Amino acid sequence: MKSSIIIILSALLITSCSVQKKTDEDQPVSTIKPIENNAQFFSAIAKQSSFDAVKINSKIDAKTGSFIPTLDAVIYIENGQKIWMNLTAVILQAARGVATPDGVKGYYKLDKTYIDSDFSYLNKLLNVNFIDYNALQNLLLGRTFLPVSDENYKLTQNAQGFNLSSKQTQKITENGKTTEYNIALDYDKDLNLNYVILSNPQSDEQLEITYSNREILNNESFPKSVKIIIKAKKTDEILIENTKFDFSRMETTYSVPANYTKKEIK
Template identity: 30%
Template sequence: MYLKGRHLIIFINLLFLFVFSCKSVKTINPGNANLNLSVKQVIKKNTDNEARFKTLSARVKLDIFQGENVNGYTVNLRLEKDKKILLMSSPISLVKALITPEKVSFYNKLDNTYFEGDFKYLSDLLGIDLDFQKVQNLLLGEALFGLKDNTYNLSVNDKEYILQPKKQKALFELFYLIHPAYFKITSQQISQPQQERHLQIDYLEYQEVNKQMLPAKIKVIAVEGTNETNLDMEFKGVSLNEDLRFPFKIPSGFKEIKL
């Protein structure tokens, strides 16, 4: 499940930087839990709370934990929903990545290298058919595969709904945990027992941003065998629905790398 090598680590770090808070935000009040709904009702309430906006810009703080190594970064993010994601290292754009439905691209001025390609490599690593929409859903706190695209068994623990596809995929098992008051996903998990892989995205806190309910803190846990990588994200200075530019051009003379 891991991207090997320095270039790959840079790319996946950038890829996961995509959820936010805002200048005028407030923490979501948990409210009164309702644990007596049907599968259909839970899915409808979750769908009603999907984030709806046109563009977003933000400053994202990321801490990466790999074994005893800890690295911290700040990244500037620009997003045009369903169309493109631009990520730039801060304070100067030494590393820049552009993600669109057609391809993923990034370049690194530290060693004059670049990459351009589709989602196949990431799909092979995760064992799922990955595309732009799935990446966007994951990072926005929406169901990775879309709750309307499957039928689910519903169960309840002491504080959350648990949705599990009635027919799991051949290569992996999928689970969603949904809050019973504001009906956003609190965790989505993909397990591949045969490969000893586990990907878990925990949405630790939600905030209201311009009347939109969005993740405020996220923890990503990626496990393969005995190796584990954790990504902790905090999002600041978010603006929604502004006119944004997405400048991206690979400098001439850079060397292409293959992932």
Template identity: 45%
Template sequence: MKIPVLILLAALFLGSCKAKKAVETDSAADSLAMNLPKDLSKPMNADLVFYENVLLPPQFEQVKISSKLSVETDKTYLPTLDATIYIENNQKVWMNLTAFFINVARGIATPNGIKAFNRADKTYIDSDFDYLNSLLNTNFINYKSLEKLLMGRTFIRISSREFMLTKTTSGYKMASVINQKMESNGSVREYQVELHYANNYDLIQVVMQDTQSADALEVRYDNWENFRNYRLPKNVKIIIKGAKAGQIMLENTKFDDSKINTPFSVPGSYKKIEI
């Protein structure tokens, strides 16, 4: 089974350690203080409840996700593979891909970078995350946002000073009222942003449109379920538009919080892909 390693990496790691403006919601107290709503036409306490629910990350040590992964691009179709995703809070995201119980690829992301190998063509990658932002037509994703994206949490910075919160019949909408500037290694891009939440604050959709190009990233979540003291989405769909186009789909079939071993070593005969 031929799996281009860079397409695999797009599925494995949507992250960038060097994005200057990205997720800034790890500290609950600081985040809520920074994002207090200013719109006094709506009840202040109602807005505070919203921000508390969408910004505070779930408290967990680790979570193991059994999933089905499929990837489509305008040039490549990756048949559905069995995936094990293991997230250790603030430490690592490890993924193992199998087909018919045979390991075909493995990868690991930490705040220091990413590593992955592909058994099909005996190649591997050892890099920081800037290239993956280019692959995804973005420049704003960081390591922490990878955790939040996979777990269905708000993975970009939102602020009442720069977003408008609207109550809808189906839930809530956060829309940027000014373009969101994202900086990475001297590169600046601006995005129009919309986030949609259900009435119970489950994240439903994130749309980020580059204001100067057709590049856009859309993430959709569906079929949420309770797990321990928080909720997780069973379906995650990542849609890449613009200069590069494709879809990454995760169908999560089981959640577990037991610790597992996360081995990673590249065979000596594999060839490194330089990027």
């Protein structure tokens, strides 16, 4: 079931050509000075997408310690309403999933299992509590998906763009368990989100996301490359390569085949 969780998570969690490794040279240089107009910055990064719908053809590679073949994905997003995804391995369907403001659903064909949950499913997998539909869509599209504010974050400028860093550890509570994270977000000079890291100062747990190779389509910036690293007791990586964007609507079907078994996330 672990493989199916990662596959459906990758299906519901990201959108992404070649993944660029983040080296020390890629990291923003030391901060120079605070941004003069913080309100303008926070307003700009909070701006919502204006597209009606987008269909994205992608390739997904997941590294979990177990063999998972490269997956071909069709990711379809109706702005603010639905994220639908179909995954195939070689030529055979492997999984299908859909997320709406009500929650997430998905089935994994190889072991005939399915999930049907609110967003606690994704929050449990990531050990956070802020993922809802809007956060998930923004995460997929390379937009700010964390709650940030001038009150709780320090905004600075550097040679590559801008950096937001939490002024103190941010408390995230899930299932009665409170975890504190140090959070940092990097933006380029056009205020596109490049990099996010949440790190637990009490453990080695981290969630790290890198967006790169952006393309301007329909007057919006879309990341063609996304790399997600989830570090806990072990490290899982999800790499996604987008190969085509289409802004026309499409029909999306979802129904769990007969004789599939529901799985609970523990």
